[in-house]
Amino acid sequence: MAPSAVPRAVATTSQNDSEAAKLAVWKQALYERVQESGRENDAFSQDDLIDLNVIPNGDKMLLIRVVQALSDDKLFVTMRDASNNILWKWRDAQEAHKYKQLDDEQAMVYSLIDDSGGDGIWSQTLQRRLNMHDSVLKTALKHLQTKGLIAPFKNVEHPNKKMYIKASIQPSDRATGGPWYTDQNLDEAFIEDLQRVVFDYVKNQSSYVSKHSGGARTQTPSKGVVKGNPDRGKKRDAREMNEPPAKAVKTSAASTPREAVLLPLPAGYTGYPTVRDIARLLSASGITNNTILSESDVKKLVDVLVWDNLLEPIRVAGKIGYRVARVSKQSTDVWAGREDPTGKEGQPESYLSPYTEAPCGRCPVFDLCEEGGPVGPSNCEYFKKWLGME
Amino acid sequence: MSQTKHAAELCALLVNDLYGELPSRILIALLTKGRSTIPQLVQQTSLNTRHLRNGLGVLFHQNLLYARTEPGSKTTTYEANPDACYNLIRSGKILEVLEQRFGAAERDLVQTLMLLGHARIQDLGQAFSTRAPQANGETNGSHSMLIGSESRLRSVLARLLQAEIVEAVRADTFRNPAEVLDEYKQEMAKASPGDRISNKDKIVNDEKAAERYIAFRDNGKAIKRQLDQTRGSYAKRRKLQNGHSTNGDHIDDDDAPHLNPNIIVRVNYEKCLVELRNHRLVAFASDSIGETTASVYRTVLDLTTAHMSRCRIDPLAAIKEPEPAPITVTTLDIFDHLDEDIDVARGIGKVSGDKIDTSSVEKVKMEVPQSDDESDIESDDDGPVPNGRSNTRPRGNTGQHNDEDPFSESDNDTRTNGERSRVTFDDSSTNRTVRIEQMRQHLLLLKDSKHRFIRHCGTQGRGQWTVDFRLLLARFQDAEMDAVIEQSFGRHGLRLTRILRERGKLDEKMLYSSALMKKGDVQGKMLAMQMAGLVDIQEVPRDTNRLANRTLFFWHFDGEKTQAQLLDDVYKAMLRCMQTLQVERHKERNILSFVERKDVQGKEEEVMTAEHYNKYNSHLEVQDRLLGQVMRLDDMVSVLRDF
Secondary structure, eight states, rough: OOOHHHHHHHHHHSSOOOOOHHHHHHHHHHHHHHHHOTTTOBOOOOOOOHHTTTTGGGHHHHHHHHHHHHHTTSSEEEOTTTOOOEEEEEHHHHHHHHHHHHHHHHHHHHHHHHHHGGGOEHHHHHHHHHHOHHHHHHHHHHHHHHTTSSEEEEEEEEEEEEEETTTOOOHHHHHHGGEETTEEEHHHHHHHHHHHHHHHHHHHHTTEEETTTTHHHHHSOOOHHHHGGGGOOOOOOOGGGGGHHHHHHHHHHHHOOSOEEEEEOOOOOOOOOOHHHHHHHHHHHHHSSTTTOHHHHHHHHHHHHHHHHHHHEEETTEEEEEEEESGGGGGSSSTTTTTTOOOOTOOOOOOOHHHHHHHHHHHHHTTTOOTTTSSGGGGGGHHHHHHTHH | OOOHHHHHHHHHHHHHHHHHHHHHHHHHHHHOOOEEHHHHHHHOOOHHHHHHHHHHHHHHTOOOOEEEOOOOSSSSSEEEEEHHHGGGOOOOOEEEEEEEEHHOOOHHHHHHHHHSSSSEHHHHHHHHHHHOOOOOHTTTTTTSSSOOOOHHHHHHHHHHTTTEEEEEEEEGGSHHHHHHHHHHHHHHHHHHHSSSSSSSHHHHHHHHHHHHHHHHHHGHHHHHHHHHHHHHHHHHHHHTTTTTTSSSGGGGGGOOOOOOOOOOOEOOHHHHHHHHHHHHHHHHHHHTTTTHHHHHHHHHHHHHHTTTOOOSOOOOGTSSSSOOOOOOHHHHHHHHOOOOTTTTTTSSOOOOOGGBBBHHHOOOSSOOOSSSSSSHHHHHOOOOOOOHHHHHGGGGGGGHHHHHHHHHHHHHHOOSOOOOOOOSSOOHHHHHHHHHHHHHHHHHHHHHTTTTSSEEEEEEOEEEEEEEEEHHHHHHHHEEEEEEEEHHHHHHHHHHHHHHHHHHHHHHHHHHHHTTTOOHHHHHHHHHHHHHSSEEEEEEEEETTTOOGGGEEEEEEEEHHHHHHHHHHHHHHHHHHHHHHHHHHHHHHHHHHHHHHHHTTOOOOHHHHHHHHHHHHHHHHHHHHHHHHHHHHHHHHHIIOOO
């Protein structure tokens, strides 16, 4: 491409050449200036174009002719803004070439598909906008497809609609649903497994595996209050606090038959994994072999775990880390990667409500249950089962 | 207080279970018809007056009624007291908690009072003096625990009076408090001059009435105040006999105070509920953090609630009685009251010191957080940090500040863990420092929990702590609700309701994209929850045509409604458990009536045939199971309604 000074020089000199040649030069000059102005997606008004100093003396008639010629070559796109002023946008030369191959109908269809970008456009919308006959639209679409300009695809937000997208671009994240979708379907197994991995990771990072507290657990009643347990025994020496935690984990793995329990970490612990840590773990582990999870994707995943009451956010030293909820009740087993169809094994322990444990909380006919009615306490099957009398 | 059908039925059933059918029938009439006189009751229950008076006598004696005799006329109206009826179910639990907190003698006394309803101190003395010699062999054999002498009774009673577990009864205790307040308001209105009362005057009048009402309510505590003056306050005494107070064998009976033998006393359930709440919260802390931490928490709660006479603010007195200033306790105080057998070194994992961020741990929050949002997670409010202490202190006590500073500097050095470089000569004092520091770690853990069990609200005495009960209980209620939702609608149901709670009303599209669930699954779950009344849909038309495709649909979750509904369901579940128990009893009535015989009691195994004995035993198991379940459901009711 020529530098910008040249076309202006050319523009100011050649007055006597033939009209067509002159026009071609103006066209070239204006197109390049517009491209160079660097405002890729910006529309130009008439004044903007004159301000580019390509058209001498601000000659509006000349400008109109030049712009018309450019529009004919599909290098300029005409549009209107909200207050009905006419604006122009430039189009890439290659794209313009594609338009030139097409007849009018095809060009109209193609331009709508082009405008819809990565989200694609529904065939019905095309029809409504263009107000074309069905068969005309169909042939146009077919033609465009055979030329390799557009491609049909499926948008996850509207899985039943026939959508078209420009063949040269990738569907947007919104259309594909991002990394959570495989073949336009929400990949639930993938999400579930990832959640387990994240949960296990956070659990390991936010708790301390203790092998010697097993004794204390068995002594205390489940109701929880410990008041003066007589055989709680010796206090441990403060020096024990200095002993490196790693050692305890390693040595006791083989030796102690006691069940290990998880303990909370002291307040203010800075090592709680953040979303970034989790994202790094996932990408390093290679679980997500061909999908790339961004930090915001991982945040979504973690948010869901928080909503599930499995993790809880905690702010330490200005950053938000995550730790496992109800740490002392969680088992030390891993949740992920189990060959268990029910999914119950290794599942995190959640707080049980007494209401749902007894028959009434799970009773399907609880609303009907009334003494003297069709179901009632005197003939309740569920209570019988629960009390072991059958 | 308006009662739901199930709550009323439950009350009647409880009374039926404990005091027989006659009082229960009267109670049902009172609950359904409201305040009635005896002639009205005769009509409603078709009982004769004599029976009716007997039944009312029982109810009255057990404090299950409100009664009021109009000064002008001679008629007396009766009204059921549903809260008192419900509290019957908690008797066992209250006794258990009191025994843990005070000792067997106190428990024994409260149990006797519960059986009697209310009693004169003199009569109590007589009851115990006749009972003592033969009773202790039978109950639990531990001789010294029980009340043997008159002076012992008085000292135990004084202790309970001071702890507000027991209160004095007067004639007007049996009036409905709402009615008393109304009467005061009317009197105020009459007294004020002019026919028209301006809004401002009305507010002033209401406040005055509330003031009088508070005075009326706290009348029963006059005796406590008197005792506090002569004997020193309860908390002080407890401090003096720290460590021994739990097992009453040590208390010297000589200082038994003189109590007017004509005073009538009864159990104050409001204060008992405070104790029960502590118990529940400790269990909750144990569940979410760990047992050692929970036992530290127990001490904090005991200290902060020592002077708290009720769980919630009395709604009747709310205008004149603002939310009480939070009671703060210092680390050293807590340490002094901490049971020495608790090994505070346990229960927290170990990490190297450089992984601890002291400044964010020690952040002090002076203000009660206004709402329950997770603001301190979202916002980066850098609250005062104790290392810059001098700025955070109120200016008034700089002198004290200087005195304390060298001490607090030293604790900064030894704060985190492990690297204690100080060489110490006095072993016991090091032990103490180490122990305090370890206990402090538990306090910080409580503070840092998602539920915010305590709040770090000052730096004096190595840190001041307080409990924001209202917010804490709100979170506890949410946890209970979450558990029910999770178990009835699965993890996904919980997820969806939590999203709605956090974000407010949401479009379906937003819902499934943030929950990472399939559209169809979300729709199915939401529909199921809508059927159960948990969530609801709101339609917002985009234009006036109200066409379905021009309408936005928003899901929302109504926490209050769900909670009320859950509460009623729990009542119903309790009711069904009790009814099932009755059905079972009816089925086994032959065996049970046989067992009730005097000559069979105590030697069931010898007298009964093997078959019958097995049946009897399995019935006992069923009963334990059902009653145990009722107790656990009551835990939920407490959390959802009372605490």
